Amino acid sequence: MYSFIQDIFQDWQVNQTTSLKCRLIxxxxxxxxxxxxxxFPFRLISFISRGFYQVFVEYLLGVEIPFDTEIGSNLQLHHAHSLVVNHQTTIGNNCILRHCTTIGNKKTADGSSSGSPKIGNYVEIGSNVVILGDITIGDHAVIGAGSVVIKDVASGTVVAGNPAKVIQKKEIYLGK
Incomplete structure (x- = not known):
């Protein structure tokens, strides 16, 4: 039971400096x-929870993070507003997402939908960022505000611009 409650509140502590809205989401x-x-029999309550989540979080608060999105622990949301994440997106541990950001798939030349981004651990994403397609954002990457990312970003890289270009490569201390 303790683990169940701990899982639900896992992001509460790391979002102490953000708003109550971010913590509730x-x-x-x-x-x-x-x-x-x-x-199964207990899962029926999840239908009610999903409906409430969709109405409250997505429609009233303006943050679209589908409940089936794979997100690691300690996610930080800064100014949670106009945030859209495709349900096929994978987000690692200890990441930061800022407002007005879209992360999802795109239409390919043949009219089908591409895969969605895979975002590593310790990735910081600025505001007004668009990340589209079947791409990988490596661990410890930083995506600058207003960037449009449609290609892979290597670990420890800072990118910015439209289209996103490498601004800096950082040394990553992985501590033992």
Whole structure:
């Protein structure tokens, strides 16, 4: 039971300096995910939770992070507003997402949809960023505000611009 509650509130501490809105969004996201993992008869309550989550978080608060999105622990949301994340996106541990950001797939030349981004650990994403397609953002990368990212970003790289270009490569201390 303790682990269940701990999982739901895992992002609460790292979002201490952000708004209560950010904390509530993440708490409801984790709760809805946890309820969806329950065995069948108990999982019926997840339908109610999903509906409430969708109405409250997506429609009223303007943040679209589908409950089935794979997101690691300690996600930070800064100024959670106009944030759209495709449900096929994968986001690693200890990442930061800022407002007015879109992360998702795109239409390919043949009219089909591409895959969605895979974002590594310790990635910081600025405001007004667009990340599209079946690409990988490496660990410890920084995506500058207003960037449009449609190609892979290597670990420890700072990118910015439209289209995003490498601004700096950082040394990554991985500590032992």
């Amino acid at each position: 993440l708490m409801m996201f984790r709760l809805t995910q946890a309820l969806n993992k329950l065995p």
